[in-house]
Amino acid sequence: MIEMSGYLARGGPPGGADTAGAPPGAEPRPAGTPRTVGIVWGLLALNTLGSAGAKTIVPLPRSLIQMVTMGALGAAFALALAVNLRPRVRSSAFVFLLTLLLVPSVISSANLEVGFGALFRCARLALFVGTLWLLSRWWDGSLTFVRYHIRMYFAVLGLVAAGLVVSPGTALPEYYGGRLVGALWPLTPPQIGQYSAVIIGLTVLLLLGRRTTGAGAAVIIVPSLVLLALTHTRTATLGLLIGLVLAIGSLMLTSAAARRFFAWAVLCATVAAVVFSSALQAWFLRGQSQENLSSLTGRAKVWDALLAAPRTASEQVFGVGLGDKSFGGLPIDNSWLAVYNEQGLMGVALVAAFILVLGGVALLRPPSPARACAIFLISYVGISSYTEAGLGDASPYLLHLALAASLLAAPAAATPRPTATPLTTTAAVPRRRIPLWARR
Template sequence: MAAGTQRTNPPRGGLPRALDSAVGTPGEGMRPPGTPKAVGVVWGLLGLNTLGSAGAQTIFPIPRSLIQMVTMGALVGAFALALALNLRLRIRANAFVLLLTLLLLPSLISSANLESGFGALFRCARLTLFVATLWLLSRWWDGSLTFVRTHIRMYFVVFSSVIAGLVISPGAAMPELYGGRLVGALWPLTPPQIGQYAAVIIGLTVLLVLGRRTTGRSAALIIVPSLVLLALTHTRTATIGLLAGLVLAILSLVLSSAAARRFFTWAVLCATVTAVGFASALQAWFLRGQSQEYFTSLTGRAKVWDALLDAPRTLVEELFGTGLGDKSFGGLPIDNSWLAVYDEQGLTGVVVVVTLFLVLGGVALLRPPSLPRACAIFLISYVAISSYTEAGLGDASAYLLHLAVAASLLATPATAPVLEPSATSRTAPSPAPEGVRRHVPRWARR
């Protein structure tokens, strides 16, 4: 070691430092110098807005109107803070946010008819603020892992409230109304929501371990609790999306990462042994005590889907939908993003959402193998699979936040501005390199 240098060891300690280590290490992938820390606060406020207001009964009853005030206040605060951080309105051209802006068109056209009531216009205003905040944040989308770390931290805070509710009142956290599945006892969160957040955290943290952005011990502090919560929610869609997304993401790293090849080999071996040895237990977990017929009908969702598709519609409703609503039909939840977009934003909205996935997927496939590309592939794959039994692609939701993280990972790094040469540098000749003889014209030698 050269004289005057000193070896530094990584910090060890409690959960905050371990969490920082689990979501990024100094070097590539850390927060760029030009990214303010307040950007993470804006992202957390956007996540708070997407938590929703409908869920199980909490330990301390919270009026729904108060929850809606908190969530909408978080969105307004996120937009105001993002605007304060980006007063000059410097944004980056981004196809993802542009397509979300185009999605506002059918939303406004269909909601202006007030067929879904004044709530449709309110939801349009909410979606407009959401998209505007993403435009303001696009200035800091540079292909780094900045928003991945922020995403993990945000949902880990949400998990802290879920774990606290489970410890305080296990009966309220796993009520019989939901079949003993885990819900939010302090904040009204449904089992699919908790399963979704757990799957996203697990997938991103596993990829950070494979990319050597964290240690196994630090990552275990996030992965192990998340796996326990995912198992307690009995969320099949989140589990399938997690496994399929990780397979696609790791396969994108296999040719360039030896750690990814080893992990994939051991994962396939362990999955095979688990499937053979615990087949009956896995089947019971997936069925959740339901009959085979009820399971094949996707817990009654197919009946709602058939009724929605058979309902008569005018040409305007076919093209632009009936307006932004609560993602239900006939008083029952739709639980399908594509049918929800078709119902509320028509075929125009479906075309925009399909184009959104094609653009993100195409850009991800054209990028060279890297950890940001693998994280983006995982998020895109997870959202695409989950959209079959969950709604949210046509409105401000956690699914759009996942895709926004993927868009930030696929963005090209910002280039340094080219400085204009000064008047002196334009007129003064540049000195000749050392050891090179400058040619002097004959008229100058005289």
């Protein structure tokens, strides 16, 4: 039986030993969340790394990579079920709408227009959503899952940096225009740029919220900025900058540190734009012509062809089934068009619904570091959805939004503990009347 419970720690309600003596509204201590939950979150991130990308130093068969990623998802679900054996979940509009997204996915994939792989992807999405339901028990609005997120993706970037040191030629190949790729694990420049931008933004917000030290933040931010620059990823850079502006803006009324950081950031950006304008323009163009840039590196041609393709009424409503996010053999590179192609208008409506719900809840929450992190993630995903696909299937973007949902979850009310009846009670105790014949 599924219990809709707000319990945050195994075997006890929130506000117990882990939060004793804390002021009202304070975050529960990390000890309230089992370590296994962090492992499950890391396995979910491993599953979303993908199996197609750059050439690695040691060629890895795609079947082997798929076994690792799918095995990670299966292990994540099994561990989440083990740590939440009597399944208790918290109500979440985001995960509920994500569950509804399975409906058009299964209906369209059952036609097998894109092969049996569509049903396999549906099963993968179902496991992904099921694991999120099991983890929702520990979604309490704290920053615990933010730290899981940063650690996992920083470990991935460490692998990328190791490949760059071991084989610079493989990590900066000519077929990608000298952009950084994964030399030990097949990661593309947009993937590396995405992971770098997300953990940079989250770490900056933790620093502004005084949830980490300057030295600890520098260890994360400095190498991640270097890797982001080497990827030449425009979408990730714009998402980072715009997301941070919106997130820091949500803190400016209550945080002096946020106001100081914003003022210094504007000043440094202005100086950099004046002094390094030519270098920044060359980095942004990546050697491309203005015509190629205006067509979004050829993406617009694929989008026009997809929209012009004839479709039946069923395909318009439910799509053609979960595929590899391509059309005519070319990547779609747009989340909304990819969802329209694979899950139809119903899928587009559901994706728009859970993004709007997350955004609306974020606006209603009082200013806090958790709310700022959620605003950053929602903004980043919204910007990236224009040139990257992934909102309709198990992907890092859905994991980012799941993290935002965990940050926006309201802390569960503490369950009052039963108190013992005091020995000195004022209640009248009825006396037993003893018959006269029984008295001595």
